[in-house]
Amino acid sequence: MEIEAVKKIYNGYSSVYEALFKRFFYPRIKHAIQSMNIQPGEWVLDVGIGTGLSLNVFPGHCKIVGIDLSREMLKKAQEKVRILGLHNVQLFEMDAMNLNFADDSFDKVFISHVVSVVPDPYRVMNEVKRVCKKGGRIVIVNHFRSSNKLIGNLEKFITPLSKRMGWRSDLAMDEFIAKSDIRVEKKFKLKKIDFWHLIFATNEK
Ligand SMILES: C[S@@+](CC[C@H](N)C(=O)[O-])C[C@H]1O[C@@H](n2cnc3c(N)ncnc32)[C@H](O)[C@@H]1O
Numbered sequence: 001m002e003i004e005a006v007k008k009i010y011n012g013y014s015s016v017y018e019a020l021f022k023r024f025f026y027p028r029i030k031h032a033i034q035s036m037n038i039q040p041g042e043w044v045l046d047v048g049i050g051t052g053l054s055l056n057v058f059p060g061h062c063k064i065v066g067i068d069l070s071r072e073m074l075k076k077a078q079e080k081v082r083i084l085g086l087h088n089v090q091l092f093e094m095d096a097m098n099l100n101f102a103d104d105s106f107d108k109v110f111i112s113h114v115v116s117v118v119p120d121p122y123r124v125m126n127e128v129k130r131v132c133k134k135g136g137r138i139v140i141v142n143h144f145r146s147s148n149k150l151i152g153n154l155e156k157f158i159t160p161l162s163k164r165m166g167w168r169s170d171l172a173m174d175e176f177i178a179k180s181d182i183r184v185e186k187k188f189k190l191k192k193i194d195f196w197h198l199i200f201a202t203n204e205k
Pocket of ligand 1: 003006007010011025029047048049050051052053067068069070073094095096097111112113114117118119
């Protein structure tokens with residue numbers, strides 16, 4: 001997927017995103033962030049923060065930096081910051097494949113429903129590892145291709161269609177983890193039958 005196409009799709013989604021996806025995405029976002037063990041004063045980067053579904057889950061004692069490619073999605077997040085009266089959040093329009101932050105800027109990085117949306121997930125992961133401190137925590141919530149052969153093949157088959165909707169359905173988790181070169185502490189689904197995985201990893205650089 002080309003970056004301009006992705007931007008256009010998510011600008012278009014912005015006004016209906018939460019009506020369409022919140023009920024599916026929010027429970028995992030909540031669980032993942034509440035399990036991140038975020039300490040007072042820590043800096044947390046939310047990559048592809050979208051409309052800011054995560055914003056009311058992060059503790060008030062940390063510093064949150066959210067970035068997104070889509071200005072329209074960010075406007076929704078900014079509105080949440082205002083309504084929730086959050087003073088510990090900064091939002092930037094930025095490409096996750098080219099993060100405008102110094103090395104080792106963040107203690108923790110959260111990436112939900114983004115690695116199968118970006119044109120190159122490994123460029124994103126390289127950037128995430130660069131800006132996250134060594135030993136820092138990287139948490140990913142995402143759909144990955146099913147290990148069930150039938151469903152996995154179907155997900156591969158529908159990839160051209162899913163791409164037109166703004167994400168690829170054929171990203172395989174094992175390949176993603178291996179190529180990202182992260183040390184995974186745990187990976188699990190919230191429910192026994194679920195499309196989405198939570199991955200908790202340590203940044204070994
Ligand atoms: C499916 S939404 C997920 C939003 C949010 N993280 C959530 O879980 O609800 C994907 C988001 O990634 C953003 N995105 C896509 N490509 C990006 C890129 N290269 N850099 C930054 N954000 C990107 C989109 O604009 C969109 O807001």
